[in-house]
């Protein structure tokens with residue numbers, strides 16, 4: 001009989017401390033079984049580490065940082081899809097329509113971009129809205145703490161089963177190439193050309209020299225406690241243009257969080 005390998009409460013707390021140090025996210029106690037399950041990618045019979053203790057020791061001694069990245073990757077949630085929470089893309093469309101002739105440049109940021117659907121949806125919205133986009137100073141920065149999702153995003157290859165229902169035929173025809181053999185939709189280079197994917201922990205120092213018109217920080221803050229939420233919101237505030245916007249996920253709330261932004265509607269906030 002094969003003994004199951006368990007994660008003790010004590011070790012769970014140690015992993016939680018490390019994860020907080022690496023990502024700024026606090027793991028609640030009820031996440032223990034989820035953590036045990038997700039770390040079993042590394043731990044077990046015929047896995048690189050035989051016990052959770054062994055994995056923990058390797059993690060704290062990890063000099064290259066590769067193991068640490070893998071650890072953060074498996075513990076983060078990457079669920080996303082094209083044009084998720086469509087009201088935000090309607091808002092973006094209106095903003096672009098109203099402002100591209102008035103602004104010298106437009107910058108958007110998809111913070112916590114996951115596998116890229118959000119950033120590419122932003123690029124497609126701009127392509128559909130700004131007729132002179134090619135000659136206009138328009139860029140989207142898309143960042144995440146997980147290198148695995150960034151790699152996926154840069155490739156921009158999505159299986160049709162992941163796209164079905166979220167994109168209409170005209171958008172698919174105009175902005176994707178279909179690989180019949182593999183049933184994949186591949187984002188066209190034109191769309192990709194507006195998006196730069198980069199590694200960035202939103203808790204770290206930001207290396208930006210231009211301010212953003214709109215920051216999409218959707219479905220990311222939910223993993224943070226109020227103190228970290230406040231810290232992130234204050235930092236992002238400094239990198240948004242006056243009268244620019246911050247957009248959170250529709251089901252997210254920052255009630256009880258001290259925020260410098262003014263709430264408008266649909267989880268959209270303005271910097272006044």
Ligand SMILES: C[S@@+](CC[C@H](N)C(=O)[O-])C[C@H]1O[C@@H](n2cnc3c(N)ncnc32)[C@H](O)[C@@H]1O
Pocket residue numbers: 023024025076077078079080081084111112113114115118143144145146149200201202203217218219220223249
């Ligand atoms: C649920 S996805 C949201 C994707 C997309 N914004 C959306 O709403 O569909 C959350 C993403 O936030 C990223 N994330 C979590 N903590 C982060 C941090 N400290 N810095 C940067 N990205 C982080 C995760 O890796 C994950 O890809």
